[in-house]
Structure formats: structure tokens, C-alpha cells
Amino acid sequence: MYPCCDVFAARLARLVADNDFTAPCDTSVLYPTTGGNIHEFTAITTCAVLDVLGPPYSKADGRDCSHYKEFPFSAFSNGENSVNEEEGDCYRWLEEIEVPENSQMDEIEYLGPQIDDK
Numbered sequence: 319m320y321p322c323c324d325v326f327a328a329r330l331a332r333l334v335a336d337n338d339f340t341a342p343c344d345t346s347v348l349y350p351t352t353g354g355n356i357h358e359f360t361a362i363t364t365c366a367v368l369d370v371l372g373p374p375y376s377k378a379d380g381r382d383c384s385h386y387k388e389f390p391f392s393a394f395s396n397g398e399n400s401v402n403e404e405e406g407d408c409y410r411w412l413e414e415i416e417v418p419e420n421s422q423m424d425e426i427e428y429l430g431p432q433i434d435d436k
Contacts, residue, residue: 328413329412332409341365385418386414386415388410391411
């Protein structure tokens, strides 16, 4: 039916922010309950990104790291969503994929002061 992915596996996500950052810049903080924590980095020039996660990814504790392929809102219609075409630019369909071969993460134990997450 859809050659690119299984329409039932794709989930609708709303874009909260789409920003370009140029060094030096302020720190960006993402929380799962206030704007989400799905993020993407695209480098225009050679750069380094420090992505600090606390608490760290842990599949056993329900904090798994997932990767997604993105599709425009117009790619699918589930017949049930109430998003109109004008709002469509703020939405994307996300299909979970396997970890890309070129993905690399290093983990370092945090030894700083206790962080209050409240």
C-alpha cells in the first residue's frame, strides 16, 4: 500500500521548534513533558555536539534511545486526525527504524552535584 513504510507503524508528531544555532549560543534544554525530547542535528559545517542526557538512556528503565525516519504530514492520512492542511506543516509522521550504522554514542559517568529534576 505504502512502499516507504507501514502506515500503522508511523506515528504523528507535532513540531515544537525548528531552530538554527550558530556558535556561540545558549544551551538548549528539552524535557519530555514540556516540548518533547525528540531532536535532530544537521551540521552545515564541521562541528561537535555535546548531547547531555540525564538520566542516561536505559532500556531496562524505560528510557531507550529510538531512531526515526520522518515523513511529511501529507504522506499519510489515518482518517481520524483532526489536523487541517494549514497546520500540516507543523506535523510529521515518524516511523521507528533500526539504529543507523553510523550512529555513535559514548557514555561518561556524571560525577557532578546532584541534579534536582523537579
